[in-house]
Amino acid sequence: MLIRKTFGLDIKPSEITPRTIFDNRREFMRSAGMLGLGAIAGSVVGTPAAEASSSLSFSKSAVHTLDALGEEALTDPEAATSYNNFYEFGTGKDDPVVNARNFEPLPWTVAIDGEVANPGTYDLEDLIKPHMLEERVYRFRCVEAWSMVVPWVGVPLGEIIKRLEPTSNAKYVAFETLFDPERMPGQKRRVIPWPYVEGLRMDEAMNDLTLLTLGMYGDRLPNQNGAPVRLVVPWKYGFKSIKSIVRISFTEEQPPCTWNISNKREYGFYSNVNPEVDHPRWSQARERRIGGGLFTERIPTLKFNGYEEQVAGMYSDMDLKKYY
Ligand SMILES: Nc1nc2c(c(=O)[nH]1)N[C@H]1C(S)=C(S)[C@@H](COP(=O)(O)O)O[C@H]1N2
Numbered sequence: 001m002l003i004r005k006t007f008g009l010d011i012k013p014s015e016i017t018p019r020t021i022f023d024n025r026r027e028f029m030r031s032a033g034m035l036g037l038g039a040i041a042g043s044v045v046g047t048p049a050a051e052a053s054s055s056l057s058f059s060k061s062a063v064h065t066l067d068a069l070g071e072e073a074l075t076d077p078e079a080a081t082s083y084n085n086f087y088e089f090g091t092g093k094d095d096p097v098v099n100a101r102n103f104e105p106l107p108w109t110v111a112i113d114g115e116v117a118n119p120g121t122y123d124l125e126d127l128i129k130p131h132m133l134e135e136r137v138y139r140f141r142c143v144e145a146w147s148m149v150v151p152w153v154g155v156p157l158g159e160i161i162k163r164l165e166p167t168s169n170a171k172y173v174a175f176e177t178l179f180d181p182e183r184m185p186g187q188k189r190r191v192i193p194w195p196y197v198e199g200l201r202m203d204e205a206m207n208d209l210t211l212l213t214l215g216m217y218g219d220r221l222p223n224q225n226g227a228p229v230r231l232v233v234p235w236k237y238g239f240k241s242i243k244s245i246v247r248i249s250f251t252e253e254q255p256p257c258t259w260n261i262s263n264k265r266e267y268g269f270y271s272n273v274n275p276e277v278d279h280p281r282w283s284q285a286r287e288r289r290i291g292g293g294l295f296t297e298r299i300p301t302l303k304f305n306g307y308e309e310q311v312a313g314m315y316s317d318m319d320l321k322k323y324y
Pocket residue numbers: 080083084085086087088141142143177196224225226237238239240241242243244
């Protein structure tokens with residue numbers, strides 16, 4: 001069950017840090033016995049048009065809590081922002097936080113094209129501004145069997161898609177990461193085909209859980225986590241949650257996906273979290289929450305990462321062993 005709470009709070013981004021938000025939240029969780037208090041900055045000050053694209057500010061904020069998470073602890077933000085997969089900044093888990101340090105994500109535009117009534121190149125702020133920002137605490141499960149629980153901040157992708165008005169031919173949504181080897185030095189080596197691409201079926205893209213994400217822990221996305229805008233698809237393995245998106249295309253055919261192209265046998269298009277279907281080289285039955293130290297016990301992985309109630313209906317007539 002989803003509980004939606006909305007409220008407006010006017011704090012300037014400079015007045016909050018991820019750490020204080022995190023600590024306040026833990027304090028609140030302890031006292032109220034639940035997850036869900038938080039706010040992302042909302043200050044739309046009369047920014048001159050010429051400067052609008054180098055800042056990101058929003059007038060509204062909201063909190064969206066998944067009560068299914070119960071009292072599961074949030075992952076330490078230190079861990080969630082320093083143990084990353086982001087090959088554009090290196091293949092090691094501790095590479096992105098170092099190599100993305102000088103990446104300047106703003107200004108940022110997103111190209112919208114394909115089977116859609118409102119194509120164009122949108123400034124990120126213009127794409128987001130008409131919508132309500134929400135904070136959502138989601139489990140996030142990498143295909144490599146580590147996981148985390150993160151308060152993301154963003155807009156349900158479906159709301160933006162509705163505004164862009166896809167045509168009746170649009171069956172899929174494709175996403176593309178920035179390709180700029182000078183700014184993303186990992187792209188100087190062809191470890192995977194560049195740019196990183198991903199895709200969702202239209203109903204998956206429209207599902208209320210799918211979040212076009214701009215922040216985490218009450219602040220903007222750190223570069224290593226996919227600044228300034230990424231996808232978070234919590235019932236799928238982490239690689240579907242593509243970072244630093246510069247293009248969203250509406251297509252009739254199933255679009256290519258980076259890991260599926262690179263290794264079809266190991267990574268399918270759907271990639272729903274499924275403890276019953278092992279990766280060819282390891283079990284998917286259990287996972288390790290990051291941030292808990294070396295001896296953290298592995299916990300059972302949940303089907304659809306625990307979001308079965310919200311998403312299983314989309315796959316009811318599909319053999320999930322075949323469509324992995
Ligand atoms: N562009 C791009 N997006 C990406 C990746 C990447 O290498 N490049 N890695 C993916 C993988 S495998 C995971 S698990 C998540 C990791 O997100 P995090 O660093 O915020 O935990 O990002 C996904 N999105």
